[in-house]
Amino acid sequence: MSSSSHPLRPLGSVCEIDHVDLLSEQLGALIPGEDYSDVTFVVEEKRFPAHRVILAARCHYFRALLYGGMKESQPQVEEVCLEETRAEAFSMLLGYIYTGRVSLSAVREEVLLDFLGLAHRYGLQLLEDSTSEFLRTVLTSHNVCSVFDVATLYSLSTLSAACCSYMDRHAPEVLASDGFLTLSKAALLTVVRRDSFASSEREIFQALCRWCRQNSEVEDIEEVMSCVRLPLMTLTEMLNVVRPSGLVSPDHLLDAIKLRSESRDMDLNYRGMLNPEENIATMKYGAQVVKGELKSALLDGDTQNYDLDHGFSRHPIEEDGRSCIQVKLGQAFIINHIRILLWDKDSRSYSYYIEVSMDELDWVRVVDHSKFLCRSWQNLYFPPRVCRYVRIVGTHNTVNKVFHLVAFECMFTQRPFTLEKGLLVPSENVATVAACASVTEGVSRSRNALLNGDTRNYDWDSGYTCHQLGSGAIVVQLAQPYIISSLRLLLWDCDERSYSYYIEVSTNQQHWTKVVDRTKVSCRSWQTLKFDKHPASFIRIMGTHNTANEVFHCVHFECPAQLDTEVNEGSPGNLWSDSSMSNQQNRPSRPVQSHSMLPSSPSSSSSPPSSSSTQH
The missing domain is CATH 1.25.40.420 (Serine Threonine Protein Phosphatase 5, Tetratricopeptide repeat)
Known part of the structure; x- marks a missing residue:
């Protein structure tokens, strides 16, 4: 029988009854008088009649006091004296026990603190929390x-x-x-x-x-x-x-x-204002740009409207480092996190360092990327420092001799971070478009397809990045140098082919270190790789063999690897994962011979276009 036809539940009837307000009002009416009371509390010579069963039902403390075998629980005991208790606060507490309500806004401060003390002493956790929350607001x-x-x-x-x-x-x-x-x-x-x-x-x-x-x-x-x-x-x-x-x-x-x-001045144990998770390099907090050209653009908060002519601050890059962009904070602040936006409307990269000071004379370097190539947004962390001045000194620009800075933010963050040799050890994938990573070498039908996070929508025509074996490579540039120790790739796997490859890392594109060597291993589909820690701004994937043609194809790249299961560098054998097998099974098979021969497609044996670098 359906609920709508139930004989005791006619259509449109009220299913729940809520008379809590009436209950609170009627129990509250018992407080002022002695009707039905069976115990009286004496507080500061004032008498408070009460009802044992109500107090015991609402509060563990009173349950133990009045029914737990203590002397106050004996029937002949009609009065209980409470020491170190204020009458006004106790009256409020009784009102709360009987009605579940209490008004705090009009209560004097000292009474409110006594009331909080009673809530703590009697183990009324919800009341204690609510009172504490109110106190935080006043x-x-x-x-x-x-x-x-x-x-x-x-x-x-x-x-x-x-x-x-x-x-x-x-x-x-x-x-x-x-x-x-x-x-x-x-x-x-x-x-x-x-x-x-x-x-x-x-x-x-x-x-x-x-x-x-x-x-x-x-x-x-x-x-x-x-x-x-x-x-x-x-x-x-x-x-x-x-x-x-x-x-x-x-x-x-x-x-x-x-x-x-x-x-030295910066070794003194200074005090500073602490505003967690709030950018204090703003006009609201009295910050101002005191050195650098085009000062007004740096702290205006606009990170979208900038081009070749406006929307940035700058300084000429000089070997002695005398030129800089310097920000004076409104007062001494404690900071451990700086974000800057390097001008990024083309493919250029910059090098720089950041120093802080209290007096503009003694400077401490908190970030040193002077030997690394960086681009776009920089998320920088360092041990907490008290400072009044921050200066950013550009040391290199791959295009000209000017350092351009679009935005500057600094703050104190409570988010955990790990540093090694002054560089951030990332826990999440930083090889993403959102993290300002980019593909600087490799052929693809869409820009940064390798980093868009799509690991399902790829086929014979699209969704991968490639390079011709023996010519070029696939290179990913991270926004800034990180300490990395793992990578994850998805090799194109719409048929049974396998690949060989190796991977190198660099911070400046001049000196490369090989961290993965799969040249003597047949590999396919998902590759989860672990290696010794290295600083890296650039990751170069170099294909050396494809059992189907002369092109190396990669669908997805992430750094660091975001899986718990990792394969240590040097372990032999094919690298498979359940997700790759499922991915292959869910994609319809297309025979090679039925496909038109597009340059650089996985089914093609011809070479990719001669221009093997995406233009930025």
Whole structure:
């Protein structure tokens, strides 16, 4: 029998009844009076009648207290005194237990923190999370220290992180607030030891002096004052501000002066603003281009509208490296990720390096691609650095003596990355059009067919890239140098032919290293290859044999290989995969003799066109 004809379920009837609002209202009506109550809580000399069964049903803590064999669970016990509990916060908690609702917006700050403490103590996780979320939305310079203290006490990591982030962004105001003086020692140390607590050392020192006077009973004041990074202060500040306080020993002052005078500037432990995953090289954050020609184009955010005449900044390439494009950030920031767009309207490549500084005098090189050929978008990573200035120095252009830069972005990223010898070790395929890779040698009916990710739609006429055996090669240029140790190819496999080949890598197209040798192996379909790590901007695939004709055909290329199953270089035998067999079985077979003889087609024995390089 269908549900529509069920005798107890007439057509159009209501299938669910939801009277939760009524339930909440009626249970809430039990709170003010003593009707049916069987236990009374005494909090700050105020009495709160309640019902054991409701409390036990809603809260594990009260279930254990009132029914778990403790003295409060005895029938003759009618009153339970709760110590270290505020009456106003407890009243809010009872309201939540009975109704499932509580309004936080009009509650005073100290009551709200007490309420959060009760939610934590009584194990009401959802209530604790919701209260923490509300607190994150109402943080101010006046209350953030109090909230952080409570979050630290109860190990509320998300709320603690939100407080730290807020204090980092508003450090001077936080230091001047009364709440700063109420921080526990542990919370205080956590705050001021952060590299991202972006305030001057003088302000931090003076705030810590006030905290020490306010908390004179705290032991080991020296540990507190050690949080001040004295070498970042001027000699005048150390002598006229720090020394008269008496809170720092003369030996520590002398050590700081010595370190300041003997260290290079970029080795000092600077503080900087931290804005995760946000480009801070923008006018919004006060960034400006201070060196280079056509300055206005670099930070305008336009990465589409540029050509031979406009939309880029530039500088002449000189052997002494004096010319550069330099960006001044709005303040000192912590960065570990830079993205730049090299002018890419033709096939040219560039070499360059990037340096950062705090004072425009002492520079640290964070990216060095001066010996590598690079093009288009560059995704660059390095260990975190605090800096105020960033300069990009072009060292080579394959077309002329000018370095052209279309866009510049810098930020701090929390995404994981791996570096070896200063180069990125990619975990995902970077041989894609989206990653700005391109095919610089090889014949194909469509540009970059090798990198478009299509591993199914290929046949006798299209979907592959090729070169004539003994002449030319297939060459893929990655956007920038990477450390690679695996590749994956799909050799054309619409019949039973097999191929032999080898693969070389290079960073400049002048010096090549062979990483794969399949010249003595019959290979077909999918090839998943693993080899020792090498830096590479260019990968050259050189076919040496085809059992059907004199042309080498490749359908798909990826770097690094995106399969878990890898074949170590040097292992013998044909390289097959289940996907390649399935791919072949799903494609209709076409006999060679029925196909018209197109140049460079897999069925043709004639040579490909004489121009074996795609023009860019």
